[in-house]
Amino acid sequence: MKFKIRYADQIVGTLAIAALVALAVVVILLGSKQRWFARDYAFKTTFASASGITPGMPLVYRGFTIGKITSIALNDQDEVDASFVVFDTYYGRAKEGSLVELVINPIGLGNQFLFHPGNGTALLTEGTHVPRVDSPEGRELIDSGLAKVQKKDDTITNLIAQINPLLTNINDTLGQLNGAFRGTGKGPLADTMKGVAATVTEAGAIAGSVNRSLDGLLGDISQVTANVRGITENLETLSAEVSNPDGLVPRLVDPDGRLFGSIGNSLESVEATLSGVAESADMLKSQVPQIAGVIEELRLALVQGQDVLEAVKNNPLLKGGVSPRAEPVSSGSGSRAIEF
CATH class of the missing domain: 1.20.5 (Single alpha-helices involved in coiled-coils or other helix-helix interfaces)
Structure with a gap:
Protein backbone atom coordinates (compact mmCIF):
# COMPACT_ATOMS: atom_id res chain seq x y z
CA MET A 1 0.00 0.00 0.00
CA LYS A 2 1.49 3.33 -1.09
CA PHE A 3 2.11 6.10 1.49
CA LYS A 4 0.94 9.44 0.20
CA ILE A 5 1.35 12.76 2.00
CA ARG A 6 -1.52 15.00 1.48
CA TYR A 7 -0.65 18.53 0.27
CA ALA A 8 3.00 17.57 -0.46
CA ASP A 9 3.28 19.87 -3.46
CA GLN A 10 2.09 22.83 -1.47
CA ILE A 11 4.58 22.09 1.28
CA VAL A 12 7.47 21.78 -1.14
CA GLY A 13 6.53 24.99 -2.87
CA THR A 14 6.25 26.82 0.40
CA LEU A 15 9.66 25.60 1.51
CA ALA A 16 11.18 26.58 -1.82
CA ILE A 17 9.72 30.05 -1.62
CA ALA A 18 10.93 30.42 1.95
CA ALA A 19 14.39 29.34 0.91
CA LEU A 20 14.41 31.88 -1.89
CA VAL A 21 13.22 34.60 0.44
CA ALA A 22 15.89 33.67 2.96
CA LEU A 23 18.51 33.68 0.22
CA ALA A 24 17.35 37.12 -0.92
CA VAL A 25 17.46 38.41 2.63
CA VAL A 26 20.97 37.04 3.07
CA VAL A 27 22.08 38.58 -0.22
CA ILE A 28 20.58 41.92 0.73
CA LEU A 29 22.17 41.86 4.15
CA LEU A 30 25.51 40.79 2.75
CA GLY A 31 25.26 43.38 -0.02
CA SER A 32 24.46 46.09 2.45
CA LYS A 33 27.57 45.17 4.42
CA GLN A 34 29.64 45.04 1.25
CA ARG A 35 27.97 48.18 -0.20
CA TRP A 36 26.80 46.33 -3.32
CA PHE A 37 23.82 48.60 -3.69
CA ALA A 38 25.41 51.88 -2.41
CA ARG A 39 26.46 54.86 -4.55
CA ASP A 40 30.21 55.56 -4.57
CA TYR A 41 31.84 58.73 -5.92
CA ALA A 42 35.10 58.15 -7.77
CA PHE A 43 38.11 60.49 -7.58
CA LYS A 44 41.80 60.24 -8.43
CA THR A 45 45.16 61.38 -7.18
CA THR A 46 48.85 60.92 -8.02
CA PHE A 47 51.76 59.52 -6.03
CA ALA A 48 55.47 59.47 -6.73
CA SER A 49 55.68 55.76 -5.85
CA ALA A 50 53.29 52.87 -5.29
CA SER A 51 55.18 51.82 -2.17
CA GLY A 52 52.67 51.36 0.65
CA ILE A 53 49.63 51.65 -1.66
CA THR A 54 47.41 48.68 -2.51
CA PRO A 55 43.98 48.38 -4.16
CA GLY A 56 41.30 48.12 -1.53
CA MET A 57 43.27 50.24 0.93
CA PRO A 58 40.70 52.17 3.04
CA LEU A 59 40.33 55.93 2.88
CA VAL A 60 40.22 57.11 6.50
CA TYR A 61 38.85 60.31 8.05
CA ARG A 62 39.08 60.75 11.83
CA GLY A 63 39.29 56.97 12.29
CA PHE A 64 36.29 56.21 10.03
CA THR A 65 36.55 54.45 6.69
CA ILE A 66 34.86 56.78 4.23
CA GLY A 67 36.16 55.20 1.04
CA LYS A 68 38.87 53.05 -0.48
CA ILE A 69 41.43 52.80 -3.25
CA THR A 70 40.04 50.96 -6.26
CA SER A 71 43.06 50.80 -8.57
CA ILE A 72 46.63 52.03 -9.13
CA ALA A 73 48.55 52.39 -12.41
CA LEU A 74 51.89 53.75 -13.66
CA ASN A 75 51.44 56.63 -16.11
CA ASP A 76 53.69 57.94 -18.89
CA GLN A 77 55.39 60.44 -16.55
CA ASP A 78 56.57 57.57 -14.29
CA GLU A 79 54.09 58.61 -11.63
CA VAL A 80 51.46 56.44 -9.96
CA ASP A 81 47.81 57.26 -10.71
CA ALA A 82 45.55 56.08 -7.90
CA SER A 83 41.76 55.92 -8.22
CA PHE A 84 39.68 55.94 -5.04
CA VAL A 85 36.04 56.30 -4.08
CA VAL A 86 34.18 58.16 -1.35
CA PHE A 87 31.06 56.49 0.03
CA ASP A 88 27.81 58.30 -0.57
CA THR A 89 27.23 58.69 3.17
CA TYR A 90 30.42 60.81 3.41
CA TYR A 91 30.28 62.54 0.05
CA GLY A 92 29.08 65.73 1.75
CA ARG A 93 32.59 66.18 3.19
CA ALA A 94 34.30 66.08 -0.20
CA LYS A 95 34.30 69.87 -0.61
CA GLU A 96 36.46 72.25 -2.54
CA GLY A 97 40.02 72.28 -1.16
CA SER A 98 40.00 68.63 -0.02
CA LEU A 99 43.36 66.82 0.20
CA VAL A 100 44.60 63.25 0.60
CA GLU A 101 47.66 62.04 2.46
CA LEU A 102 49.58 58.78 2.57
CA VAL A 103 51.04 58.15 6.02
CA ILE A 104 53.68 55.41 6.18
CA ASN A 105 54.30 53.99 9.62
CA PRO A 106 58.06 53.96 10.28
CA ILE A 107 57.97 50.77 12.35
CA GLY A 108 55.89 48.75 9.89
CA LEU A 109 52.58 48.71 11.77
CA GLY A 110 50.57 49.61 8.69
CA ASN A 111 50.08 52.59 6.43
CA GLN A 112 47.15 55.00 6.28
CA PHE A 113 45.45 56.73 3.41
CA LEU A 114 43.91 59.83 4.97
CA PHE A 115 41.28 62.26 3.69
CA HIS A 116 41.23 65.95 4.69
CA PRO A 117 37.96 67.77 3.82
CA GLY A 118 38.27 71.20 2.28
CA ASN A 119 36.96 74.48 3.66
CA GLY A 120 35.12 75.40 0.46
CA THR A 121 31.38 75.41 -0.01
CA ALA A 122 31.04 73.55 -3.30
CA LEU A 123 31.23 69.74 -3.47
CA LEU A 124 33.91 68.15 -5.60
CA THR A 125 32.75 66.93 -8.98
CA GLU A 126 33.09 63.17 -9.47
CA GLY A 127 36.35 62.34 -11.25
CA THR A 128 38.17 65.40 -9.92
CA HIS A 129 41.89 65.15 -9.16
CA VAL A 130 42.46 65.55 -5.41
CA PRO A 131 45.97 66.87 -4.57
CA ARG A 132 48.23 65.37 -1.95
CA VAL A 133 49.15 67.31 1.19
CA ASP A 134 52.85 67.32 0.28
CA SER A 135 52.33 68.41 -3.33
CA PRO A 136 52.78 72.03 -4.54
CA GLU A 137 49.02 72.25 -5.20
CA GLY A 138 48.28 71.01 -1.71
CA ARG A 139 50.62 73.52 -0.08
CA GLU A 140 48.99 76.32 -2.07
CA LEU A 141 45.55 75.23 -0.87
CA ILE A 142 46.79 75.12 2.74
CA ASP A 143 48.41 78.55 2.43
CA SER A 144 45.27 80.03 0.89
CA GLY A 145 43.09 78.65 3.72
CA LEU A 146 40.96 76.37 1.49
CA ALA A 147 42.39 73.26 3.16
CA LYS A 148 43.21 72.33 6.74
CA VAL A 149 45.23 69.29 7.72
CA GLN A 150 44.03 67.61 10.92
CA LYS A 151 46.55 66.94 13.64
CA LYS A 152 47.44 63.27 14.00
CA ASP A 153 47.46 61.45 17.36
CA ASP A 154 50.49 59.28 16.65
CA THR A 155 53.64 61.16 17.72
CA ILE A 156 55.92 59.25 15.40
CA THR A 157 53.50 59.67 12.53
CA ASN A 158 53.22 63.39 13.27
CA LEU A 159 56.98 63.66 13.25
CA ILE A 160 57.25 61.83 9.95
CA ALA A 161 54.41 63.91 8.53
CA GLN A 162 56.29 67.07 9.46
CA ILE A 163 59.57 65.76 8.09
CA ASN A 164 58.10 64.80 4.73
CA PRO A 165 56.91 68.34 3.82
CA LEU A 166 60.20 69.71 5.12
CA LEU A 167 62.16 67.34 2.90
CA THR A 168 59.87 68.20 0.01
CA ASN A 169 60.45 71.91 0.57
CA ILE A 170 64.21 71.31 0.80
CA ASN A 171 64.13 69.34 -2.45
CA ASP A 172 62.10 72.06 -4.14
CA THR A 173 64.47 74.73 -2.82
CA LEU A 174 67.52 72.81 -4.01
CA GLY A 175 65.84 72.32 -7.37
CA GLN A 176 65.17 76.05 -7.62
CA LEU A 177 68.76 76.80 -6.63
CA ASN A 178 70.13 74.37 -9.20
CA GLY A 179 67.87 75.79 -11.86
CA ALA A 180 68.85 79.34 -10.90
CA PHE A 181 72.57 78.54 -11.09
CA ARG A 182 72.10 76.71 -14.38
CA GLY A 183 70.02 79.56 -15.75
CA THR A 184 67.03 77.33 -16.49
CA GLY A 185 64.93 77.94 -13.38
CA ASP A 254 126.63 141.43 -30.40
CA PRO A 255 127.76 138.91 -33.00
CA ASP A 256 131.19 140.57 -33.61
CA GLY A 257 131.79 141.81 -30.02
CA ARG A 258 132.02 145.54 -30.91
CA LEU A 259 128.83 146.62 -29.20
CA PHE A 260 129.71 145.24 -25.79
CA GLY A 261 133.26 146.76 -26.13
CA SER A 262 131.87 150.19 -27.02
CA ILE A 263 129.35 149.98 -24.20
CA GLY A 264 132.15 149.03 -21.82
CA ASN A 265 134.32 151.97 -22.91
CA SER A 266 131.36 154.34 -22.55
CA LEU A 267 130.62 153.03 -19.09
CA GLU A 268 134.29 153.50 -18.11
CA SER A 269 134.18 157.13 -19.41
CA VAL A 270 130.97 157.79 -17.51
CA GLU A 271 132.54 156.29 -14.40
CA ALA A 272 135.60 158.58 -14.75
CA THR A 273 133.34 161.62 -15.28
CA LEU A 274 131.27 160.74 -12.26
CA SER A 275 134.47 160.41 -10.23
CA GLY A 276 135.57 163.94 -11.33
CA VAL A 277 132.15 165.34 -10.50
CA ALA A 278 132.29 163.69 -7.09
CA GLU A 279 135.76 165.22 -6.44
CA SER A 280 134.54 168.67 -7.59
CA ALA A 281 131.52 168.35 -5.34
CA ASP A 282 133.75 167.48 -2.40
CA MET A 283 136.03 170.49 -3.09
CA LEU A 284 133.05 172.83 -3.48
CA LYS A 285 131.64 171.54 -0.23
CA SER A 286 134.88 172.36 1.59
CA GLN A 287 135.00 175.93 0.12
CA VAL A 288 131.34 176.79 0.85
CA PRO A 289 132.04 178.33 4.36
CA GLN A 290 134.78 180.63 3.02
CA ILE A 291 132.61 181.78 0.13
CA ALA A 292 129.77 182.50 2.57
CA GLY A 293 132.06 184.64 4.75
CA VAL A 294 133.32 186.63 1.76
CA ILE A 295 129.78 187.23 0.64
CA GLU A 296 128.83 188.51 4.13
CA GLU A 297 131.82 190.92 4.26
CA LEU A 298 130.89 192.15 0.79
CA ARG A 299 127.34 192.84 2.01
CA LEU A 300 128.62 194.83 5.01
CA ALA A 301 130.88 196.80 2.74
CA LEU A 302 127.95 197.62 0.50
CA VAL A 303 125.94 198.76 3.53
CA GLN A 304 128.78 200.98 4.72
CA GLY A 305 129.16 202.37 1.21
CA GLN A 306 125.48 203.13 1.17
CA ASP A 307 125.89 204.97 4.50
CA VAL A 308 128.78 206.98 3.14
CA LEU A 309 126.76 207.94 0.12
CA GLU A 310 123.85 208.92 2.28
CA ALA A 311 126.16 210.92 4.56
CA VAL A 312 127.55 212.67 1.60
CA LYS A 313 124.07 213.31 0.39
CA ASN A 314 122.99 214.62 3.77
CA ASN A 315 126.14 216.65 4.41
CA PRO A 316 125.37 219.48 6.82
CA LEU A 317 126.94 221.67 4.52
CA LEU A 318 124.56 220.50 1.94
CA LYS A 319 121.35 219.57 3.78
CA GLY A 320 121.54 218.60 7.42
CA GLY A 321 123.80 215.65 8.12
CA VAL A 322 123.27 211.93 8.09
CA SER A 323 119.94 210.51 9.28
CA PRO A 324 120.14 207.80 11.92
CA ARG A 325 120.02 204.20 10.55
CA ALA A 326 118.94 201.10 12.28
CA GLU A 327 121.70 198.69 13.14
CA PRO A 328 121.50 195.84 10.67
CA VAL A 329 120.94 192.45 12.23
CA SER A 330 123.77 190.13 11.50
CA SER A 331 122.85 186.70 10.15
CA GLY A 332 125.45 185.19 12.43
CA SER A 333 127.45 183.99 9.50
CA GLY A 334 130.16 186.65 9.54
CA SER A 335 133.67 185.80 8.60
CA ARG A 336 134.67 185.76 12.28
CA ALA A 337 131.93 183.24 13.16
CA ILE A 338 132.75 180.90 10.29
CA GLU A 339 134.81 177.93 11.27
CA PHE A 340 137.61 177.08 8.89
Whole structure:
Protein backbone atom coordinates (compact mmCIF):
# COMPACT_ATOMS: atom_id res chain seq x y z
CA MET A 1 0.00 0.00 0.00
CA LYS A 2 1.49 3.33 -1.09
CA PHE A 3 2.11 6.10 1.49
CA LYS A 4 0.94 9.44 0.20
CA ILE A 5 1.35 12.76 2.00
CA ARG A 6 -1.52 15.00 1.48
CA TYR A 7 -0.65 18.53 0.27
CA ALA A 8 3.00 17.57 -0.46
CA ASP A 9 3.28 19.87 -3.46
CA GLN A 10 2.09 22.83 -1.47
CA ILE A 11 4.58 22.09 1.28
CA VAL A 12 7.47 21.78 -1.14
CA GLY A 13 6.53 24.99 -2.87
CA THR A 14 6.25 26.82 0.40
CA LEU A 15 9.66 25.60 1.51
CA ALA A 16 11.18 26.58 -1.82
CA ILE A 17 9.72 30.05 -1.62
CA ALA A 18 10.93 30.42 1.95
CA ALA A 19 14.39 29.34 0.91
CA LEU A 20 14.41 31.88 -1.89
CA VAL A 21 13.22 34.60 0.44
CA ALA A 22 15.89 33.67 2.96
CA LEU A 23 18.51 33.68 0.22
CA ALA A 24 17.35 37.12 -0.92
CA VAL A 25 17.46 38.41 2.63
CA VAL A 26 20.97 37.04 3.07
CA VAL A 27 22.08 38.58 -0.22
CA ILE A 28 20.58 41.92 0.73
CA LEU A 29 22.17 41.86 4.15
CA LEU A 30 25.51 40.79 2.75
CA GLY A 31 25.26 43.38 -0.02
CA SER A 32 24.46 46.09 2.45
CA LYS A 33 27.57 45.17 4.42
CA GLN A 34 29.64 45.04 1.25
CA ARG A 35 27.97 48.18 -0.20
CA TRP A 36 26.80 46.33 -3.32
CA PHE A 37 23.82 48.60 -3.69
CA ALA A 38 25.41 51.88 -2.41
CA ARG A 39 26.46 54.86 -4.55
CA ASP A 40 30.21 55.56 -4.57
CA TYR A 41 31.84 58.73 -5.92
CA ALA A 42 35.10 58.15 -7.77
CA PHE A 43 38.11 60.49 -7.58
CA LYS A 44 41.80 60.24 -8.43
CA THR A 45 45.16 61.38 -7.18
CA THR A 46 48.85 60.92 -8.02
CA PHE A 47 51.76 59.52 -6.03
CA ALA A 48 55.47 59.47 -6.73
CA SER A 49 55.68 55.76 -5.85
CA ALA A 50 53.29 52.87 -5.29
CA SER A 51 55.18 51.82 -2.17
CA GLY A 52 52.67 51.36 0.65
CA ILE A 53 49.63 51.65 -1.66
CA THR A 54 47.41 48.68 -2.51
CA PRO A 55 43.98 48.38 -4.16
CA GLY A 56 41.30 48.12 -1.53
CA MET A 57 43.27 50.24 0.93
CA PRO A 58 40.70 52.17 3.04
CA LEU A 59 40.33 55.93 2.88
CA VAL A 60 40.22 57.11 6.50
CA TYR A 61 38.85 60.31 8.05
CA ARG A 62 39.08 60.75 11.83
CA GLY A 63 39.29 56.97 12.29
CA PHE A 64 36.29 56.21 10.03
CA THR A 65 36.55 54.45 6.69
CA ILE A 66 34.86 56.78 4.23
CA GLY A 67 36.16 55.20 1.04
CA LYS A 68 38.87 53.05 -0.48
CA ILE A 69 41.43 52.80 -3.25
CA THR A 70 40.04 50.96 -6.26
CA SER A 71 43.06 50.80 -8.57
CA ILE A 72 46.63 52.03 -9.13
CA ALA A 73 48.55 52.39 -12.41
CA LEU A 74 51.89 53.75 -13.66
CA ASN A 75 51.44 56.63 -16.11
CA ASP A 76 53.69 57.94 -18.89
CA GLN A 77 55.39 60.44 -16.55
CA ASP A 78 56.57 57.57 -14.29
CA GLU A 79 54.09 58.61 -11.63
CA VAL A 80 51.46 56.44 -9.96
CA ASP A 81 47.81 57.26 -10.71
CA ALA A 82 45.55 56.08 -7.90
CA SER A 83 41.76 55.92 -8.22
CA PHE A 84 39.68 55.94 -5.04
CA VAL A 85 36.04 56.30 -4.08
CA VAL A 86 34.18 58.16 -1.35
CA PHE A 87 31.06 56.49 0.03
CA ASP A 88 27.81 58.30 -0.57
CA THR A 89 27.23 58.69 3.17
CA TYR A 90 30.42 60.81 3.41
CA TYR A 91 30.28 62.54 0.05
CA GLY A 92 29.08 65.73 1.75
CA ARG A 93 32.59 66.18 3.19
CA ALA A 94 34.30 66.08 -0.20
CA LYS A 95 34.30 69.87 -0.61
CA GLU A 96 36.46 72.25 -2.54
CA GLY A 97 40.02 72.28 -1.16
CA SER A 98 40.00 68.63 -0.02
CA LEU A 99 43.36 66.82 0.20
CA VAL A 100 44.60 63.25 0.60
CA GLU A 101 47.66 62.04 2.46
CA LEU A 102 49.58 58.78 2.57
CA VAL A 103 51.04 58.15 6.02
CA ILE A 104 53.68 55.41 6.18
CA ASN A 105 54.30 53.99 9.62
CA PRO A 106 58.06 53.96 10.28
CA ILE A 107 57.97 50.77 12.35
CA GLY A 108 55.89 48.75 9.89
CA LEU A 109 52.58 48.71 11.77
CA GLY A 110 50.57 49.61 8.69
CA ASN A 111 50.08 52.59 6.43
CA GLN A 112 47.15 55.00 6.28
CA PHE A 113 45.45 56.73 3.41
CA LEU A 114 43.91 59.83 4.97
CA PHE A 115 41.28 62.26 3.69
CA HIS A 116 41.23 65.95 4.69
CA PRO A 117 37.96 67.77 3.82
CA GLY A 118 38.27 71.20 2.28
CA ASN A 119 36.96 74.48 3.66
CA GLY A 120 35.12 75.40 0.46
CA THR A 121 31.38 75.41 -0.01
CA ALA A 122 31.04 73.55 -3.30
CA LEU A 123 31.23 69.74 -3.47
CA LEU A 124 33.91 68.15 -5.60
CA THR A 125 32.75 66.93 -8.98
CA GLU A 126 33.09 63.17 -9.47
CA GLY A 127 36.35 62.34 -11.25
CA THR A 128 38.17 65.40 -9.92
CA HIS A 129 41.89 65.15 -9.16
CA VAL A 130 42.46 65.55 -5.41
CA PRO A 131 45.97 66.87 -4.57
CA ARG A 132 48.23 65.37 -1.95
CA VAL A 133 49.15 67.31 1.19
CA ASP A 134 52.85 67.32 0.28
CA SER A 135 52.33 68.41 -3.33
CA PRO A 136 52.78 72.03 -4.54
CA GLU A 137 49.02 72.25 -5.20
CA GLY A 138 48.28 71.01 -1.71
CA ARG A 139 50.62 73.52 -0.08
CA GLU A 140 48.99 76.32 -2.07
CA LEU A 141 45.55 75.23 -0.87
CA ILE A 142 46.79 75.12 2.74
CA ASP A 143 48.41 78.55 2.43
CA SER A 144 45.27 80.03 0.89
CA GLY A 145 43.09 78.65 3.72
CA LEU A 146 40.96 76.37 1.49
CA ALA A 147 42.39 73.26 3.16
CA LYS A 148 43.21 72.33 6.74
CA VAL A 149 45.23 69.29 7.72
CA GLN A 150 44.03 67.61 10.92
CA LYS A 151 46.55 66.94 13.64
CA LYS A 152 47.44 63.27 14.00
CA ASP A 153 47.46 61.45 17.36
CA ASP A 154 50.49 59.28 16.65
CA THR A 155 53.64 61.16 17.72
CA ILE A 156 55.92 59.25 15.40
CA THR A 157 53.50 59.67 12.53
CA ASN A 158 53.22 63.39 13.27
CA LEU A 159 56.98 63.66 13.25
CA ILE A 160 57.25 61.83 9.95
CA ALA A 161 54.41 63.91 8.53
CA GLN A 162 56.29 67.07 9.46
CA ILE A 163 59.57 65.76 8.09
CA ASN A 164 58.10 64.80 4.73
CA PRO A 165 56.91 68.34 3.82
CA LEU A 166 60.20 69.71 5.12
CA LEU A 167 62.16 67.34 2.90
CA THR A 168 59.87 68.20 0.01
CA ASN A 169 60.45 71.91 0.57
CA ILE A 170 64.21 71.31 0.80
CA ASN A 171 64.13 69.34 -2.45
CA ASP A 172 62.10 72.06 -4.14
CA THR A 173 64.47 74.73 -2.82
CA LEU A 174 67.52 72.81 -4.01
CA GLY A 175 65.84 72.32 -7.37
CA GLN A 176 65.17 76.05 -7.62
CA LEU A 177 68.76 76.80 -6.63
CA ASN A 178 70.13 74.37 -9.20
CA GLY A 179 67.87 75.79 -11.86
CA ALA A 180 68.85 79.34 -10.90
CA PHE A 181 72.57 78.54 -11.09
CA ARG A 182 72.10 76.71 -14.38
CA GLY A 183 70.02 79.56 -15.75
CA THR A 184 67.03 77.33 -16.49
CA GLY A 185 64.93 77.94 -13.38
CA LYS A 186 61.96 80.21 -12.83
CA GLY A 187 61.01 82.54 -10.04
CA PRO A 188 62.56 85.56 -8.30
CA LEU A 189 65.83 83.77 -7.48
CA ALA A 190 66.32 82.63 -11.06
CA ASP A 191 65.49 86.12 -12.34
CA THR A 192 67.96 87.57 -9.84
CA MET A 193 70.70 85.17 -10.94
CA LYS A 194 70.00 85.99 -14.58
CA GLY A 195 70.18 89.69 -13.73
CA VAL A 196 73.47 89.13 -11.90
CA ALA A 197 74.86 87.21 -14.87
CA ALA A 198 73.78 89.98 -17.25
CA THR A 199 75.29 92.58 -14.91
CA VAL A 200 78.58 90.67 -14.75
CA THR A 201 78.63 90.42 -18.54
CA GLU A 202 77.97 94.14 -18.89
CA ALA A 203 80.61 94.87 -16.25
CA GLY A 204 83.11 92.78 -18.22
CA ALA A 205 82.27 94.66 -21.40
CA ILE A 206 82.58 97.99 -19.58
CA ALA A 207 85.90 96.89 -18.07
CA GLY A 208 87.18 95.95 -21.54
CA SER A 209 86.07 99.30 -22.93
CA VAL A 210 87.69 101.10 -20.00
CA ASN A 211 90.90 99.13 -20.53
CA ARG A 212 90.94 100.07 -24.19
CA SER A 213 90.24 103.70 -23.32
CA LEU A 214 92.96 103.63 -20.68
CA ASP A 215 95.41 102.14 -23.17
CA GLY A 216 94.75 104.99 -25.59
CA LEU A 217 94.83 107.55 -22.79
CA LEU A 218 98.10 106.15 -21.44
CA GLY A 219 99.54 106.33 -24.95
CA ASP A 220 98.49 109.98 -25.22
CA ILE A 221 99.91 110.68 -21.76
CA SER A 222 103.20 109.03 -22.75
CA GLN A 223 103.36 111.19 -25.86
CA VAL A 224 102.57 114.33 -23.86
CA THR A 225 105.20 113.33 -21.29
CA ALA A 226 107.77 112.87 -24.03
CA ASN A 227 106.87 116.30 -25.46
CA VAL A 228 107.13 117.91 -22.02
CA ARG A 229 110.47 116.19 -21.46
CA GLY A 230 111.74 117.56 -24.78
CA ILE A 231 110.53 121.06 -23.94
CA THR A 232 112.18 120.81 -20.52
CA GLU A 233 115.46 119.77 -22.09
CA ASN A 234 115.23 122.68 -24.54
CA LEU A 235 114.51 125.07 -21.64
CA GLU A 236 117.51 123.72 -19.73
CA THR A 237 119.70 124.17 -22.79
CA LEU A 238 118.36 127.72 -23.30
CA SER A 239 118.92 128.55 -19.63
CA ALA A 240 122.49 127.31 -19.86
CA GLU A 241 123.05 129.36 -23.01
CA VAL A 242 121.56 132.46 -21.36
CA SER A 243 123.69 132.07 -18.22
CA ASN A 244 126.86 131.56 -20.27
CA PRO A 245 128.68 134.87 -20.92
CA ASP A 246 129.74 133.61 -24.30
CA GLY A 247 126.47 131.89 -24.96
CA LEU A 248 123.40 132.50 -27.08
CA VAL A 249 122.38 136.02 -25.90
CA PRO A 250 125.78 137.65 -26.49
CA ARG A 251 125.96 136.03 -29.91
CA LEU A 252 122.46 137.29 -30.78
CA VAL A 253 122.96 140.86 -29.47
CA ASP A 254 126.63 141.43 -30.40
CA PRO A 255 127.76 138.91 -33.00
CA ASP A 256 131.19 140.57 -33.61
CA GLY A 257 131.79 141.81 -30.02
CA ARG A 258 132.02 145.54 -30.91
CA LEU A 259 128.83 146.62 -29.20
CA PHE A 260 129.71 145.24 -25.79
CA GLY A 261 133.26 146.76 -26.13
CA SER A 262 131.87 150.19 -27.02
CA ILE A 263 129.35 149.98 -24.20
CA GLY A 264 132.15 149.03 -21.82
CA ASN A 265 134.32 151.97 -22.91
CA SER A 266 131.36 154.34 -22.55
CA LEU A 267 130.62 153.03 -19.09
CA GLU A 268 134.29 153.50 -18.11
CA SER A 269 134.18 157.13 -19.41
CA VAL A 270 130.97 157.79 -17.51
CA GLU A 271 132.54 156.29 -14.40
CA ALA A 272 135.60 158.58 -14.75
CA THR A 273 133.34 161.62 -15.28
CA LEU A 274 131.27 160.74 -12.26
CA SER A 275 134.47 160.41 -10.23
CA GLY A 276 135.57 163.94 -11.33
CA VAL A 277 132.15 165.34 -10.50
CA ALA A 278 132.29 163.69 -7.09
CA GLU A 279 135.76 165.22 -6.44
CA SER A 280 134.54 168.67 -7.59
CA ALA A 281 131.52 168.35 -5.34
CA ASP A 282 133.75 167.48 -2.40
CA MET A 283 136.03 170.49 -3.09
CA LEU A 284 133.05 172.83 -3.48
CA LYS A 285 131.64 171.54 -0.23
CA SER A 286 134.88 172.36 1.59
CA GLN A 287 135.00 175.93 0.12
CA VAL A 288 131.34 176.79 0.85
CA PRO A 289 132.04 178.33 4.36
CA GLN A 290 134.78 180.63 3.02
CA ILE A 291 132.61 181.78 0.13
CA ALA A 292 129.77 182.50 2.57
CA GLY A 293 132.06 184.64 4.75
CA VAL A 294 133.32 186.63 1.76
CA ILE A 295 129.78 187.23 0.64
CA GLU A 296 128.83 188.51 4.13
CA GLU A 297 131.82 190.92 4.26
CA LEU A 298 130.89 192.15 0.79
CA ARG A 299 127.34 192.84 2.01
CA LEU A 300 128.62 194.83 5.01
CA ALA A 301 130.88 196.80 2.74
CA LEU A 302 127.95 197.62 0.50
CA VAL A 303 125.94 198.76 3.53
CA GLN A 304 128.78 200.98 4.72
CA GLY A 305 129.16 202.37 1.21
CA GLN A 306 125.48 203.13 1.17
CA ASP A 307 125.89 204.97 4.50
CA VAL A 308 128.78 206.98 3.14
CA LEU A 309 126.76 207.94 0.12
CA GLU A 310 123.85 208.92 2.28
CA ALA A 311 126.16 210.92 4.56
CA VAL A 312 127.55 212.67 1.60
CA LYS A 313 124.07 213.31 0.39
CA ASN A 314 122.99 214.62 3.77
CA ASN A 315 126.14 216.65 4.41
CA PRO A 316 125.37 219.48 6.82
CA LEU A 317 126.94 221.67 4.52
CA LEU A 318 124.56 220.50 1.94
CA LYS A 319 121.35 219.57 3.78
CA GLY A 320 121.54 218.60 7.42
CA GLY A 321 123.80 215.65 8.12
CA VAL A 322 123.27 211.93 8.09
CA SER A 323 119.94 210.51 9.28
CA PRO A 324 120.14 207.80 11.92
CA ARG A 325 120.02 204.20 10.55
CA ALA A 326 118.94 201.10 12.28
CA GLU A 327 121.70 198.69 13.14
CA PRO A 328 121.50 195.84 10.67
CA VAL A 329 120.94 192.45 12.23
CA SER A 330 123.77 190.13 11.50
CA SER A 331 122.85 186.70 10.15
CA GLY A 332 125.45 185.19 12.43
CA SER A 333 127.45 183.99 9.50
CA GLY A 334 130.16 186.65 9.54
CA SER A 335 133.67 185.80 8.60
CA ARG A 336 134.67 185.76 12.28
CA ALA A 337 131.93 183.24 13.16
CA ILE A 338 132.75 180.90 10.29
CA GLU A 339 134.81 177.93 11.27
CA PHE A 340 137.61 177.08 8.89
